[in-house]
Amino acid sequence: MAKKKGISADxxxxxxxxxxxxxxxxxxxxxxVITDMTQQDLEFLALxxxxxxxxxxxxxxxxxxxxxxxxxxxxxxxxxxxxxxSTQKPPIFVDGRQVDSLDHMRQWLRLRADPxxxxxxxxxxxxxxxxxxxxxKPVLIRCDQAQVFGWVQAIMQxxxxxxxxxxxxxxxxxxxxxxLEIAVGTNKKQGEQ
Amino acid sequence: MGSxxxxxxMKxxxxxxxxxxxxxxxxxxIFFMCTLKFKTLEGKLVSxxxxxxxxxxxxxxxMKEDVEIILKVPKSDWAKPAIERTIEFQRNGSATPFGRxxxxxxxxxxxxxxxxxxxxxxTPDLIKKYMTDVRARSPESKAKxxxxxxxxxxxxxxxxxxxxxxEFTEISYSGxxxxxxxxxxxxxxx
Numbered sequence: 001m002a003k004k005k006g007i008s009a010d011x012x013x014x015x016x017x018x019x020x021x022x023x024x025x026x027x028x029x030x031x032x033v034i035t036d037m038t039q040q041d042l043e044f045l046a047l048x049x050x051x052x053x054x055x056x057x058x059x060x061x062x063x064x065x066x067x068x069x070x071x072x073x074x075x076x077x078x079x080x081x082x083x084x085x086s087t088q089k090p091p092i093f094v095d096g097r098q099v100d101s102l103d104h105m106r107q108w109l110r111l112r113a114d115p116x117x118x119x120x121x122x123x124x125x126x127x128x129x130x131x132x133x134x135x136x137k138p139v140l141i142r143c144d145q146a147q148v149f150g151w152v153q154a155i156m157q158x159x160x161x162x163x164x165x166x167x168x169x170x171x172x173x174x175x176x177x178x179x180l181e182i183a184v185g186t187n188k189k190q191g192e193q
Numbered sequence: 194m195g196s197x198x199x200x201x202x203m204k205x206x207x208x209x210x211x212x213x214x215x216x217x218x219x220x221x222x223i224f225f226m227c228t229l230k231f232k233t234l235e236g237k238l239v240s241x242x243x244x245x246x247x248x249x250x251x252x253x254x255x256m257k258e259d260v261e262i263i264l265k266v267p268k269s270d271w272a273k274p275a276i277e278r279t280i281e282f283q284r285n286g287s288a289t290p291f292g293r294x295x296x297x298x299x300x301x302x303x304x305x306x307x308x309x310x311x312x313x314x315x316t317p318d319l320i321k322k323y324m325t326d327v328r329a330r331s332p333e334s335k336a337k338x339x340x341x342x343x344x345x346x347x348x349x350x351x352x353x354x355x356x357x358x359x360e361f362t363e364i365s366y367s368g369x370x371x372x373x374x375x376x377x378x379x380x381x382x383x
Contacts, residue, residue, distance in 0.1 A: 017211060017215070021211070021215065021218070024215075024218050024219065024222055025218065027222055028218060028221050028222050028225065031222070031225030031226060031229060032225060034229070046299075046307075047235065048307075048346060048347040048350040048351070049307075049350075050236060050238055050350050050351075050353070050354040050357075051354065051358075052238070052354045052357040052358050053236025053237055053238055053354075054236060054237060054238075054239070055236055056235045056236055056237040058235075068346075070275075071383075072274055087380070088380070090377070090378060101378065102374065102378060138239075140237065143346045144346065145276075145307065145345065145346055145347035145350070146274070146275055146276040146299075146345055146346075146347065147275065147345070147346050148275050148342060148343050148344065148345060148346070148377075148382060148383065149264075149340045149341075149342060149343075149344045149345065149346050149348075149349045150341075150342030150343065150369060150373060150374075150377050150382050151377060152346060152349070153340075153342060153366065153367070153368060153369045154369065154373075154374045154377055156242055156366060156368070157368055157369070157374070159242065160242050160243075162371065162374075163368060163370065163371070164370070164371045165371075177242075178241055178242045178243075179239070179241055179242075180239070180240050180241065180242055181237040181238070181239050181240075182237060182238045182240070182350065182353070183235050183236070183237055184235070184236045184237065184238060184350055184354075185235065185236070186235065186236040
């Protein structure tokens with residue numbers, strides 16, 4: 001009798017771990033696949049809604065993205081308290097980092113938008129009417145709906161020519177970006193036309 | 194007797210300790226679950242900046258039949274948080290505004306959900322009607338957004354959306370002088 005009891009206790013303690021390991025591995029693979037690491041340069045923002053917007057497929061991984069955050073947003077207030085972001089600098093983020101000034105942002109744009117860097121272009125295209133070499137790259141401006149429009153206006157000017165500055169200096173500094181995309185929120189769900 | 198011992202030894206050696214791999218896998222699972230951000234669908238409004246040398250040089254090009262919407266912020270509201278400012282919508286050449294935005298109600302639970310209160314309530318319809326009327330009279334007309342630097346981005350996008358809805362293909366924006374850029378950088382404008 002005592003022997004029988006011992007046998008039954010042994011069989012009860014055995015636990016087959018195979019199904020749980022299978023499930024966990026499947027979950028890990030699922031999360032690895034759907035986690036989009038390429039969108040690290042997108043800040044969390046409340047974008048204004050625009051029903052006429054075209055869907056942003058984000059196919060061009062090399063496109064230039066400028067984020068303008070709102071310091072008053074509760075998430076950003078915490079980031080300011082933790083010292084991650086500074087209210088003394090512009091609320092502009094590129095490549096996940098806050099820029100020191102608009103000139104700093106312009107240098108980054110100029111470096112990334114240099115038309116001579118395009119492998120598909122044998123030589124830079126020159127606009128005959130202006131004699132300029134405009135960049136083919138668009139810039140996507142993601143601005144929080146509660147932020148002032150002045151920052152977008154300033155970025156537009158820093159993409160092209162800053163009024164009042166010397167033209168010879170501007171030709172050296174301007175990224176010459178003329179295609180602008182303003183990011184907006186849509187009410188559409190994925191796959192909806 | 195000897196073969197029994199060898200069998201037991203074999204059995205012991207063939208046991209695989211799964212504990213570390215389960216630990217690692219669970220940690221990975223927790224990491225991915227915590228870092229996961231579901232991709233929200235975003236849209237974009239595309240426009241082209243003028244390819245001239247400087248934004249101010251085309252000021253005089255605005256024709257009488259072109260649409261220019263001015264978004265004004267009263268000086269008394271400059272100290273308020275941007276989203277709480279009253280915005281006056283006006284068209285170029287008219288002193289009478291279409292109306293005002295008096296309140297933007299942001300859902301505290303979800304900042305993406307906003308309700309805009311206009312005075313009079315049909316202000317957006319009046320702006321849309323004006324745009325479509327101009328467009329019907331002169332299909333070649335252009336549109337321009339002349340917004341104060343202190344105006345919230347939300348209202349500019351709303352006007353831009355209306356212009357696209359009215360089928361304007363050439364849309365431009367007013368620039369800001371260097372003094373305002375300096376005020377932005379110094380925190381004077383916020």
